[in-house]
Amino acid sequence: MQVYHVIGLMSGTSLDGVDLAYCKFVIKNKVWEYEIIHSACYTYHEDWKVKLANAENSSALDIHLLDLALGKHFAENISEFIKKHKIKVLDFIASHGHTIFHQPANGLTLQIGSGAVVAAETGITTICDFRKMDVAMGGQGAPLVPIGDRDLFSSYNYCLNIGGIANVSFELNGQRLAYDICPANMILNHYLLDKNLLFDDKGLLARSGTVNAELLAELNKLDYYHQAFPKSLGKEWVLQNIYPTVDKYNLSESHVLATLVEHIAIQIAANCYKSEAPASMLITGGGAYHAYLIERINAHTSMRLIIPSRDLIEFKEALVFAFLGVLRFRNENNCLAAVTGAKKNNCGGQIFFVKTNSNE
Numbered sequence: 001m002q003v004y005h006v007i008g009l010m011s012g013t014s015l016d017g018v019d020l021a022y023c024k025f026v027i028k029n030k031v032w033e034y035e036i037i038h039s040a041c042y043t044y045h046e047d048w049k050v051k052l053a054n055a056e057n058s059s060a061l062d063i064h065l066l067d068l069a070l071g072k073h074f075a076e077n078i079s080e081f082i083k084k085h086k087i088k089v090l091d092f093i094a095s096h097g098h099t100i101f102h103q104p105a106n107g108l109t110l111q112i113g114s115g116a117v118v119a120a121e122t123g124i125t126t127i128c129d130f131r132k133m134d135v136a137m138g139g140q141g142a143p144l145v146p147i148g149d150r151d152l153f154s155s156y157n158y159c160l161n162i163g164g165i166a167n168v169s170f171e172l173n174g175q176r177l178a179y180d181i182c183p184a185n186m187i188l189n190h191y192l193l194d195k196n197l198l199f200d201d202k203g204l205l206a207r208s209g210t211v212n213a214e215l216l217a218e219l220n221k222l223d224y225y226h227q228a229f230p231k232s233l234g235k236e237w238v239l240q241n242i243y244p245t246v247d248k249y250n251l252s253e254s255h256v257l258a259t260l261v262e263h264i265a266i267q268i269a270a271n272c273y274k275s276e277a278p279a280s281m282l283i284t285g286g287g288a289y290h291a292y293l294i295e296r297i298n299a300h301t302s303m304r305l306i307i308p309s310r311d312l313i314e315f316k317e318a319l320v321f322a323f324l325g326v327l328r329f330r331n332e333n334n335c336l337a338a339v340t341g342a343k344k345n346n347c348g349g350q351i352f353f354v355k356t357n358s359n360e
Contacts, residue, residue, distance in 0.1 A: 001028040004329070005089045007081070008315075008322025009074060011098035011113065013164030013235055014185040015052060016198075016286060017043040018074060020081050021311075021318035022090075025326050032151045034323065038085040039315040042077040055100045055112070056235065063100065063112065070098060071117030078122055092125040093118060094325025094349075096317070102131075102142065102234030109141045119352035127325040129350040134335045139342025142232035143167045146178035146339045147327070148320030156306065157279040158272065161317065162287025165233050166264060168271050175338045179229035182267040183238045185286050190243070191256045203292025206261045209254030218245055219263045225270075230341035261293050269300030280304045284316040325349065 003026050010019040022038040044052070055066055078093060095118060097111030115128030131141035146169035149159040159169040164186035169178035188206075189199055200206055222241055224231065246256055264287075272281070281303045287293055288307050298305055307313070327334035328349035337345050 001026060004091050004326045006091055006322040006325055007078060007087075007093045008318040008320070008325065009078070009093065009095040009097075009113075010315075010318040010321055011074075011096065012317070013099060014189055014286065015044055015049050015164075016185075017041045018077050019315055019318040020077065021315040021322060022081070022085065022087055023319050023322045025323060032323075034152050034319065036311045036315055036319055038081070038087070039311050039318070040081055040084075041314065042080075048073070052098060052100075063110075067112035067114050068117055070112050071114030072121060074113050075118045075121030078118065078124075082122075090124060092127060092325060092329065092351075093122065094322045094328075095126060095128045096130060096321045097128055099234065101236070102232065103236065104135050104140045104142075104232065107135055109135045115350060116352050119354050123354055125354045126352045127328050127349045128352075130321065130324055130328070130334070130348045132350075133346050133348035134340050134342045137337075137342040137344065137346055139335070139337065139340030139346075140179075140230050140232040141340060143169065143178045143180060143339065144324060144335060144348075145169060145317060145320045146176050147334055147336055148323045149178070150176045150336075152320070152323065153282060155280075156282040158281040158303065160268065160281050160283045161285040162264075162268075162283060162290070162293070163285040163317065166268060166285075166287065168268070169339075176336055177229065178336075178339045179231050180233040181271050182225070182264055183233060183242055184264050186235070186238060187242050187246075187260055188257060188264075188290075191246075191253050191260070195253060199286065200257060200290065203257075203261065203290045205254050206257035206290075207292045209252070209256070209258030211262045212249060212251060212255055212259045215246065215249050215251070215259050216262055216266075219259075220266060225267060230339060232340075261290075261296055265293060265296035265300050268297050272301050272303055278304045280306055282306045282308060284308065284313050286314070288313045 024035045097113035101110040115126045119126035135141035149169040166181045166184040324334040333345040
């Protein structure tokens with residue numbers, strides 16, 4: 001039996017905040033078990049949201065400086081988290097960072113929040129940059145969560161995460177497959193900015209609107225939805241395809257949200273391949289709290305939808321990146337070629353080691 005204690009960090013495209021999960025992993029007889037011991041979300045202040053939302057328009061120098069500043073911000077969050085929970089046993093930090101560019105077709109993916117700065121500021125070994133190896137091998141570099149779904153959540157037929165982007169993971173013909181389905185919280189939250197709301201609580205505003213059939217049909221016809229996997233989405237695709245399509249209809253926020261919810265629900269349902277009953281789908285991510293979206297997904301599929309505990313809803317991605325860190329630390333593959341389309345399974349992640357003896 002081997003035991004690892006890790007802090008996983010996730011900063012998603014929805015800009016909710018920095019998710020931290022202090023996790024324990026045990027492997028015994030080749031079977032992994034996990035426990036989320038402590039968790040917290042450190043909400044981004046408005047200035048950080050503005051910086052991150054507009055980073056792709058910055059100069060190369062400004063992005064490098066933002067990378068360093070965000071690493072320091074992560075380190076401050078982590079140090080506060082460790083102090084608050086009096087964490088004494090910690091093997092390393094595993095940080096996803098925050099995605100600025102994701103263009104696998106150009107061999108490019110960039111997650112900022114310098115792991116070197118995190119390691120230097122906290123004094124704790126830090127693993128980061130989980131996507132770059134896979135992209136260098138011709139893969140999408142996303143999604144990376146499926147290996148965690150396979151090893152930690154195999155009792156469910158499907159694992160659906162509804163974060164800034166909705167992605168799904170499942171077994172088909174003896175292989176783990178996964179891909180990004182469609183943008184989700186990223187676009188829903190975008191159309192609440194004028195109302196000074198962070199999110200549509202339980203989907204009440206979307207529920208009050210009316211679906212625009214013409215807009216819905218145009219969204220569902222976007223090329224990405226008809227491409228074969230492996231495939232993945234980034235913010236650039238949303239900026240180019242979703243917002244221009246929606247904005248030309250000049251609808252009120254409630255009608256936009258109602259239409260987007262229906263679009264997301266249809267796309268999620270369209271990616272459920274299992275016909276046998278009762279097939280189960282574990283739903284995590286902030287979208288699990290969007291009661292109206294869950295209703296609409298339920299209306300389009302016969303799947304048994306499972307909404308787990310708050311810790312798993314909100315911190316599953318942080319948990320899985322902690323797990324990816326464990327696999328990287330063990331020099332084991334943490335990225336599946338069947339998922340990403342890379343040349344082969346690979347072990348991604350850059351490690352910044354911090355020795356415990358300061359004199360060494």
